[in-house]
Amino acid sequence: MVELLPSILSADFANLERDVQAAERGGGTVIHVDVMDGHFVPNITLGPPVVKSLRKATRLPLDCHLMIENPNDFIPAFAEAGANWVSVHYEACPHLHRTLEMIVGHGMKPGVVVNPATRIDVVEEILPMLHHVLVMTVNPGFGGQQFLQFTLDKVRWLAKIRAERKLTFRIEVDGGIAHDTVAEAVQAGAELLVAGNAVFGDGHAEQNAASLLLAARLAAKSGQV
Numbered sequence: 001m002v003e004l005l006p007s008i009l010s011a012d013f014a015n016l017e018r019d020v021q022a023a024e025r026g027g028g029t030v031i032h033v034d035v036m037d038g039h040f041v042p043n044i045t046l047g048p049p050v051v052k053s054l055r056k057a058t059r060l061p062l063d064c065h066l067m068i069e070n071p072n073d074f075i076p077a078f079a080e081a082g083a084n085w086v087s088v089h090y091e092a093c094p095h096l097h098r099t100l101e102m103i104v105g106h107g108m109k110p111g112v113v114v115n116p117a118t119r120i121d122v123v124e125e126i127l128p129m130l131h132h133v134l135v136m137t138v139n140p141g142f143g144g145q146q147f148l149q150f151t152l153d154k155v156r157w158l159a160k161i162r163a164e165r166k167l168t169f170r171i172e173v174d175g176g177i178a179h180d181t182v183a184e185a186v187q188a189g190a191e192l193l194v195a196g197n198a199v200f201g202d203g204h205a206e207q208n209a210a211s212l213l214l215a216a217r218l219a220a221k222s223g224q225v
């Protein structure tokens with residue numbers, strides 16, 4: 001089932017509760033929270049205190065995308081703050097299996113993220129323990145970037161291997177998802193659709209979320225998903 005995950009990176013940080021609730025009314029079912037540390041990516045956003053406040057603003061699951069170095073150091077704090085899903089970058093985790101076990105050990109659902117230039121088959125060994133795999137469809141760090149078409153081959157690979165091995169992880173895409181790209185992402189096999197700029201960019205989050213979700217559902221119906 002396709003789901004829309006509004007990314008608060010493009011929301012108004014002074015009005016997060018208002019914006020999150022608007023996106024929820026428009027059909028968003030999981031809130032995507034971009035955590036950046038100024039080291040792993042060239043931008044800084046937010047950390048556990050903001051997650052803790054968001055936890056009071058919505059009952060939807062909070063999907064925390066950690067674009068940070070040494071994520072192990074912060075997993076307990078995100079759990080404490082009320083995060084539900086936590087994904088870490090393959091590129092930031094030399095001991096990825098241990099990091100994923102730590103996420104599970106703190107009662108959260110584990111995901112792995114791969115950058116556009118990273119081969120997808122590096123996650124093959126750990127697929128059975130994942131709740132989701134996040135394929136970056138832009139280079140992480142900023143909202144409003146252009147969708148990188150070639151990354152959809154990774155989505156197709158994931159969908160194929162999941163079916164062949166009867167696995168259960170979900171396939172998430174993040175970056176440049178908008179009206180002109182959502183159909184091809186869904187038809188490639190993506191089902192968790194992160195969208196920042198396309199939802200919050202112009203101040204009409206409810207309407208934008210609703211129309212993007214409609215486009216995604218239509219693509220799912222007409223495609224192979």
Ligand code: DX5
Pocket residue numbers: 007008009010032034065138139140141142143144145174175176177194195196197198
């Ligand atoms: C990028 C973030 C994304 C970002 C996507 O580093 O991981 O979640 O918000 O933004 P859009 O949808 O604007 O490309």
Ligand code: ZN
Pocket residue numbers: 007032033034065174194
């Ligand atoms: Zn993200």
